[in-house]
Amino acid sequence: MGEEVLEGWRGFPAAGWQSVEAVRRRLDAGADPNAGPFWMTPLHSAVEFGTAETVAEVAARVEDVDQLDDGRSALWRAVYEGKADIAEALLAAGADPVRPMMSGWSPARLSLATRHVIPSGEVLTEEEQLAVSEAGRLVHALKDFPFYDGYSLACVAGIDAEEATRRLNAVVVPAADVPDSVPAGDWWPDPFGEDTERALGVTTVPGGCILFQPWYFAVQRPEAMKPLSAGTVAYGMYANPKSGNQGNVHRDGRTIGWDLHPGGGPNERDSTAEVLLAYLYAHKAVAYCCAYAGLRPRDNRAFTEPDRWILLPDLS
Known part of the structure; x- marks a missing residue:
């Protein structure tokens, strides 16, 4: 040869x-x-x-x-x-x-x-030093987040679970009506029966609140994000089973970022803060969403045992 x-x-x-x-x-x-x-x-x-x-x-x-x-x-x-x-x-x-x-x-x-x-x-600026210090703690706090697709979330700065419920015109599910076991990661769960696609958990955490919908994508849609972000900032994400994590940013009731990729790499159009966040939370999408909104959850409870379950108004 x-x-x-x-x-x-x-x-x-x-x-x-x-x-x-x-x-x-x-x-x-x-x-x-x-x-x-x-x-x-x-x-x-x-x-x-x-x-x-x-x-x-x-x-x-x-x-x-x-x-x-x-x-x-x-x-x-x-x-x-x-x-x-x-x-x-x-x-x-x-x-x-x-x-x-x-x-x-x-x-x-x-x-x-x-x-x-x-x-x-x-x-590094003092703010950047604090962000670096917080990253290790936040990643560790969320280390037990259950890995699966199909959920959505919204991280909102400066408001608590009660205010988030009011802004969404949602109904609180009585504790007696909440199932003993609320499954996550199943393709077709229905723990709240016909209302499952309207159900989401809301939890107050240091810095704001986290809204988590284990089985549907409604909470990160503009219809929810715009009222949630009035006077503040909110980062939403849908863990799309087909195309990966899809993020968005709403500020003061307006969409300012769409089709984002939390936990993915930075690009040269990102702001100084966004480049740092991309490095600190590479492949840590949920932690990235929290950090972007300035939330500091102490543990994984917002995604497993929320403060309350609420039902959104009828979905169109």
């Missing part, structure tokens, strides 16, 4: 970034270190899928080690993903730790929220 003919990065698998020999062979055969047939540049792909050695190999050949991809440098990506050895390799290759990007979060400034700080003159 003849020798393999390498055509740039064509056919190069994601697993190939784990081998510095495979990467070097491609580069020596003429593969462009600055661009390729990927959704990321070769350097960013090496950070995402490779090792410190493969990153160093590509970084030594690129025209700009600080090339931006989706608004962030390779060093920023390494810091965000907690890859300290790769970050060190990029710094050794000349990456700029204080280059401005991502709404004011340079790689060095973002590192201040991690366990691997890059020395620099960057600082």
